[in-house]
Amino acid sequence: MNPGDRVRVERADRSYEGVLLPSSTDQQLVVKLEGGYNVGIDREDAAVDVLEQDVYEIDGASGDEDGGSAVEFDEELPTIALISTGGTIASTVDYRTGAVTAQFDAEDVLRAVPDLAGRANYRGRVVANILSENMEPPIWVELAEAVREEIEAGADGVVVMHGTDTMQYSASALAFMLETPVPVVFTGSQRSADRPSSDNVMNAVCAVEAAKSDCAEVMVCMHASESDDRCALHRGTRVRKNHTSRRDAFETIGADPLGEVDYDSESVTIRGDHQQRGEAELALAADLEEDVELLKFTPGMDPAYLDVAEGSAGLILEGTGLGHVHTDLIPRIEELIEDGTTVVMTSQCLEGRVCDRVYDTGRDLLEAGVIEAGDTLPGTAKVKLMWALANADSVPEAMETSLAGELQTRSTPWN
């Protein structure tokens, strides 16, 4: 038996039928089941029948020098660049410890998801191999440069495989850094490939379909519901991971998703305003001012926390309600601003706009020089401020203007 064969595996009174995939350990067989899920089966005492040879063409080599595709080149198909940063979608189970560690590169993912075959020509590329809680601004810069290079080299779309923990921050970073004429689609997986409920196959397939679409935006493509029926396409600057474990954890905040990909029909639907393929010219402004912090205000907050921002280039406040903090903090905030720190207000409510003209506290904050981020999400505002401090002519103007769909203009917060 070889990877790519259709097999039936019997073990411990259970039977599995599907395509054998390459495994990273000798102790297990990985079988792609009919439903699209991969299952890991202990090789010991397992009986394997080969039902059909070479159902999928799987390249066992570790990739060509140019990151070559594991499927045959087809001139009729678009070329999609797969960029891996790590995370569950690019991981397999490490059975020695019982936990999940990142160990796939993009080439491996392609081999592990045979359903990607026939949809595009692929180029694989590894920018990082980290769990996304370890993502850092310098890697955003590397990622943005990699995406630009892939587009320059002719990619018709880019899929970024990323851990889900901080995907929204990375997607925001690329949305501010990059002017893109093609789709840039982040996708990930909430359940590892060995789980019956893994979402990695459907998310990867839908992300590739989205990358072939006409929506030239930085998007996040993840399950739209708990079913395996469709993925939602979220604007990178408006998306948030709202659940620790559900497959449909990602939601667009304060708006409908940009669109969706139907898994069965493979059709991509984009709604509302969006940038069309070819509309923008490829450009990269990847400089970041990293010395920006985010501080969430809660009752009883020690004012000493504000001292940490002393000398910082920027500070995002996650205030309460329309954008408030305890009034005792305002003089200290004013000092920070006078000393050169750009302070931007967002709301921990997450939905709705900051509006500091309504109450005394807010007006005092505005008088102290605090900039309002409208309905920009706090995490997105942090990334944006990093970008604006390094690139914008006027930082206040940039923070109050929508640069990448992060700020939805409304005349009043009472919507």
Place this chain on the structure above:
Amino acid sequence: MNPGDRVRVERADRSYEGVLLPSSTDQQLVVKLEGGYNVGIDREDAAVDVLEQDVYEIDGASGDEDGGSAVEFDEELPTIALISTGGTIASTVDYRTGAVTAQFDAEDVLRAVPDLAGRANYRGRVVANILSENMEPPIWVELAEAVREEIEAGADGVVVMHGTDTMQYSASALAFMLETPVPVVFTGSQRSADRPSSDNVMNAVCAVEAAKSDCAEVMVCMHASESDDRCALHRGTRVRKNHTSRRDAFETIGADPLGEVDYDSESVTIRGDHQQRGEAELALAADLEEDVELLKFTPGMDPAYLDVAEGSAGLILEGTGLGHVHTDLIPRIEELIEDGTTVVMTSQCLEGRVCDRVYDTGRDLLEAGVIEAGDTLPGTAKVKLMWALANADSVPEAMETSLAGELQTRSTPWN
């Protein structure tokens, strides 16, 4: 004309018909319209017709010595204690500056909301008169003591009027501090009384109805939808203000609301498990360890922020996903724990449970001594840790146990 008269006011080509209310300034008339909303009208050039005298009995005096009711005592009716802490529901527009400042006490609210008449006998009491961003743990203690005193004095239910910004924190504080045999209902207002869309009347009426119900829990009662049809009743420890300005901004996270109050029929519906009236004996454990901070992790976070927690009694981390931070921070977190700081992990996803057994980062955090808060909301976890550090025999056990409905037990995070 006198407060309590039904009047028609004509001014600037507009006509208003309703009951005249006491006004805090000479420059304006405040009229309660048929729909239940109060409108402020500039007295200058206003023509007033008195249509009917003394439609409502309104006591113009500033309250009896015992905080006496502005409506006649009725032995058939339950007694509800109204406790005011300030906020929009207890405020009127300050036309001199164009902004809203808190200036009502509970007695004023009762006079401003004639619809409360006939539903209960009232006792009014002012604990604070602050905008809720200025709420602090010592005021929670005063509030809890006031609630206890009112219940001891025979109140059949308590309504706490509170600004919406930090209502969820105060409600959580009372839920941990207080064992209550009667309902304790927080309510507030997202729109001030002079706005046609003010929610103060319906919220106050529904809160009083909830306070008369059999659900002896600490609850939040706010608009359930954008319509004026019903209020939702949220468990104080599971509620969150999720929108800066909408009237239905408050939502129960990870569960359905405890119940609802139908505005028209005045019926209160409570679903699922809850503490019945009379089930618990009145008790107060109001000690708080105030030296607890909350820190939200975002990519690029300066490790120096952790230094602020040095020597603190407790630290709530708002991690990513299942409860992660950058692995570089873990040694510093371990040091804090070794030095005596209790560190508790929550998730910025808000929905779903923290589970640090799945990934390496999480297991390292557990090994460092971090306590998991399950699906306790980050803000609630901060209040709970303040309470647990001052009251619990075992803080880790307390943080991993549901004390006031704040933690919903599930066998697995993959719900």
